[in-house]
Amino acid sequence: MTNSVRGVNLVVENLWKSFGKTHVLQGLNVEIKAGEFISIVGRSGCGKSTLLRAIAGLSEPSAGSLWVDDKPVKGINSIARVMFQEPRLLPWKRVYQNVALGLEKESRVRARWALSQVGLGDRASEFPSILSGGQKQRVALARALVSEPRLMLLDEPLGALDALTRIEMQSLLETLWQEQKFTTLLITHDVEEAVALSDRLILIEHGQIGLDLHIDLPRPRARGSAEFAALVDQIRTRVMSPELAPQFVNQAA
Numbered sequence: 001m002t003n004s005v006r007g008v009n010l011v012v013e014n015l016w017k018s019f020g021k022t023h024v025l026q027g028l029n030v031e032i033k034a035g036e037f038i039s040i041v042g043r044s045g046c047g048k049s050t051l052l053r054a055i056a057g058l059s060e061p062s063a064g065s066l067w068v069d070d071k072p073v074k075g076i077n078s079i080a081r082v083m084f085q086e087p088r089l090l091p092w093k094r095v096y097q098n099v100a101l102g103l104e105k106e107s108r109v110r111a112r113w114a115l116s117q118v119g120l121g122d123r124a125s126e127f128p129s130i131l132s133g134g135q136k137q138r139v140a141l142a143r144a145l146v147s148e149p150r151l152m153l154l155d156e157p158l159g160a161l162d163a164l165t166r167i168e169m170q171s172l173l174e175t176l177w178q179e180q181k182f183t184t185l186l187i188t189h190d191v192e193e194a195v196a197l198s199d200r201l202i203l204i205e206h207g208q209i210g211l212d213l214h215i216d217l218p219r220p221r222a223r224g225s226a227e228f229a230a231l232v233d234q235i236r237t238r239v240m241s242p243e244l245a246p247q248f249v250n251q252a253a
C-alpha cells in the first residue's frame with residue numbers, strides 16, 4: 001500500500017467524435033493531473049460515454065489527440081481499466097477467475113488480494129450468480145484493481161445500486177483511490193456523488209467542456225453541511241439550465 005501517485009497525466013486535445021452528421025464531441029480540451037479524481041457530468045446524450053470510450057481506446061476519435069505523461073497515444077488500453085454500470089462478469093467462472101481474467105496463471109494470489117481490497121476475500125471461490133448487485137460491482141472493481149491501473153475510467157459504475165450500497169461503494173472507491181492514487185474519471189448522473197468524491201468536476205455541454213470546477217471541500221466530504229448542499233444545488237442548476245451559466249467563484253482557470 002502506497003500514498004505515492006501512481007496515476008498518469010492525461011491531456012485531451014481538440015477531440016472530435018462524430019457519428020454521421022452528429023458531432024458529439026466538438027474540439028473538446030481537458031488536462032487531468034496525475035492522481036486527480038474527476039467527475040464528468042452532463043445531460044443524457046451530451047457525450048460523456050463517448051469521451052470515456054475515446055480515452056479508453058474503445059473507439060477511434062474523428063480528430064484530435066490524447067497525451068499520457070506528455071507522450072501521444074492512440075488508445076490507452078494498456079494502462080487504463082474501465083468499469084461500467086453492469087459488472088460484466090462471466091457466470092461460468094468463479095469470482096477469483098473473473099478477477100484474474102486475462103492475467104497470468106500465478107495471478108490467483110493477486111486476484112485474492114484485489115478481492116480482499118473490496119471486502120470480498122471470503123467469496124473468491126463462489127460463482128457470480130449468488131452475489132448481490134453491489135457485491136458483483138465489487139468484483140468488477142477488484143478486476144479493475146488487480147492490474148494496478150494508472151487510469152481508472154468509470155462509466156456510471158454505481159448507477160444500478162440501491163442508495164445505501166451506493167454510498168458504501170463511493171466510500172470504498174474513495175479509500176482505494178486515496179491509497180493507490182490512480183487518475184480517475186467518473187461519469188455520473190448523481191451530482192451529490194460527484195461532489196462527494198471529486199477533486200474536480202467537468203460538465204460536457206455542446207460537445208465541449210461547459211464548466212470546469214475545482215471542489216475544494218475537505219475530505220471526507222460532509223454531505224450534511226450547508227456548503228456541500230449549496231454546491232450540489234448550484235451545479236444541478238447549472239447542469240439543467242445551460243443558458244443560465246451562473247458564476248462559480250472557484251472555476252478552474
Ligand SMILES: Nc1ncnc2c1ncn2[C@@H]1O[C@H](COP(=O)(O)OP(=O)(O)OP(=O)(O)O)[C@@H](O)[C@H]1O
Binds near residue numbers: 045046047048051
Ligand atoms: N456508436 C454510435 N453510433 C451512433 N451514435 C452514437 C454512438 N454512440 C453514441 N452515439 C450518440 O452520441 C451521443 C452521445 O452518446 P453518449 O453515450 O456519449 O452520451 P452520454 O452523455 O454518455 O449519455 P447518457 O448520460 O444517457 O449515458 C448520443 O446522441 C448517442 O446516440
